[in-house]
Amino acid sequence: MLLDSIEVSLVLVALPAIGADLGLGPWGVQWLMSGFALGFAVSLTLGPRTTARWGLRRVYLIAMLVFAAASLAGGLSTNMAVLVGSRVVKGACAALTAPAGLAMIGETFPSGPRQRRAVSVYSLFGASGFSLGLVLSGLLVADSWRWTFLFPVPVALALLVAGRRVIPDVEGAPPARPGLSLLRNGPLMRAVAGAGVLNGVYIGLLLLVTFTLSGGMGWRAWQVALALLPACLPLVISLPFAGRLVQRFGTSPLIAVGALLAFAAQALALARSGGGSYAADLLPSLLLVGASFVVSFAALNMRATQSVAPELRRAAVPLYQTGVQLGSVVMLPLVAALLAGPGGPRAALLATSVLGAAGVAVAVTGLRTRSGEAGA
Template sequence: MTPSTTPGTTVPTVAGERWSPALWGLLFVLAGNMLIDALEVSVALVALPSVSADLGLPVAQVQWVVSGFAVGFGGLLLFGSRLVALLGRRPVYLAALLVFAAASLAAGVVDSAVPLVGTRLVKGACAALTAPTGLAIILAVFPQGPARGRAVSVYSFFGAVGFSAGLLLSGLLTEASWRWAFAFPAPVVLLLFAAGLRLIPHDPPGRSTARRYGVPSALALTGATLMLVYAIVSVPGTGWENSRTIGAFVLAALLAAVYFRAELTAEKPLLSLGLLTQGPLVRSALGAAALNGSYLGLLLLSTLHLQRRAGWSSLETGLAFLPASVPLALTALHSGRVAARFGPARLIAAGAAAAPAGYLLYPRDAPSDVRYAVDVLPTMLFVGVAFVLAFAALHLQATGSVPAPRQAEASGLYQTAVQLGAALMIGLTAALYPSGYGPALGLVTAVGLFGFLVALYGLTRREPHAERDVDPDGRPRDETGRHRA
């Protein structure tokens, strides 16, 4: 297939059977950055004990290295979509790449918690700009049909591989210094930026003329999440009656109220709150937040267990987690077809059952003499099964139950819930950690069981769109049966 116009000047189109090198190059630039975004969380998780020891930070503070990225990502995701609509895909995407590279370099040289967490917030905000924009560029360049299906598959595959890649890279790089684990994306992203200057097309004329950026909503949502996580992790050290803790909870509530007021009164809100009445979408968002959040909570506890109590190296820890993430990467290209064949609701329920079953198998006493095949591997295998079954099905259910024009907005709500759920669970797990592994693992298991109950409720509901809105290739259809973008 060949582009009808020169990449970097306007949106190219595709025709024929063979792709040009420029078209493949564009796809790998976008997919490569998706991989970088996906590995940012796993890189930080494996490096946490080293960061904690080097900077002298307790778990309640060092957890911000992970949750800060999730807050920046989830809090600004809807705002990022609006920014792209107003300013254009190409300038926003390229600017975000440059800022991401600069934040990565800064993270490698800071020597205290506040600037390190600041770089993580910035990188999360950049991911909120590039992740949805990369997919939007693919949908603009590749027409509906086999070409778009192949491009989206490659893009999704790189995202699924990213988490596993982060576990390995962090394990290797942290052996030298945790700083390398945070700084290494910089040269990679700069290479992607250089290629993107040539390959990412300019936007066609006709962008949105509505000039509401939604800054108050974006800042209020991000601030509310930050204050809520801060209040949660402050409780073990200061108690519920401490004035700063109470003030943080109150401020979180006030900022949440500001967010909802701004959205309800805006002529063009970042999110149509009417979407919250869509049952399958809300259940998918809650289920995905529970699955992703409980998984990251488990990895936080297991990282601290294996490296602090059992004396494992960062590389050994990263390798130990691979059985939970590699299965998803290996099956990513086929997950949409499986969801279409068996139905998203059934797969979600099966996956949501596998996750807490795995959590229950993890030893509550966190022994120092770890028998990997007995103490860790069964849990990781169950979690791997959970993600293989439920990960794609959750997203397909979220977007397949709303009208075609609202699919992108539904996806934004879904992804926001995933990231903010992760931030809250990391904070809650870190807050319970001083009480022992047992209570913290109990929380992780309870959240996993909540996701299972949500999935079971979904099985009892008859959703008219859930089965027919996904074709055998895993692509959603509109009401007429045609494929959606």
């Protein structure tokens, strides 16, 4: 989870430098971000079947080895097709192992405080990795953007060595065949849609802010990295207390408040677009979208694991995480295309605002079933 999150944010701050070096605009370089998300989303449903056939340990070790090789190939290449291809491959490798963690938490820990703490720890590693990736990107790009591709190589190899020691060599369990039951599960599908919208508007706003600061304001990579931290550091600080928050308020109200904050962040950025100040025009929206994750990120993860029977969780979690990744797959190309078009940042922010409003509508429908949550 830590490596996957680092991989997402590590390239974000480097996009303007890569574009300048290769002669590409936002539309061209955004494929380095959406390529990873696309590889992740497309391969997620294969994860349970692959691990069932070959075993989690074998799949994990192979995935880490291929991940390291793809990182090395990307860092040594100047061809955009190879760069994007390496990101797609790494996304696919992450998809083979990522769902197992959240699913095993749901199976190992009974519903209640222990499960909420476990999901909070799982979510904490994701949030910490994203923040760490931003900082590392700002430092690495100062020398060369290639280091953002090469840095994951030793990390993946270290995880490969550790995995050989700690992952038991057991036969994979056949995945359950839920048929259409998961798609008819209202709480799960609302979590899928809510997480996808939240991720889409979040990554869309960060992409826009990155190019605004790098291009329009002439900020350096390390300055951009620090400027983006208000959107993710609050989540890192608050996640240890997420379980208590869910215990007190339940998942549905927190998801609804988070969706409302995410929409407010986009609407405020749209209202203030055209200004030339980071503190007055961009920072408030970054803080709001960061607050939306503080409120709803862990709640969405918990809702995804609690909304289905234990035997279906290994099938439900990939579906949930596919929805998360599809938010990036849809919004990154759209925001980049609008950003480079005649409408500029205002058109891009209008699109993210519309998606944010749709997220609020989905979340509000979940409030009607709150009485059936039983404190979940």
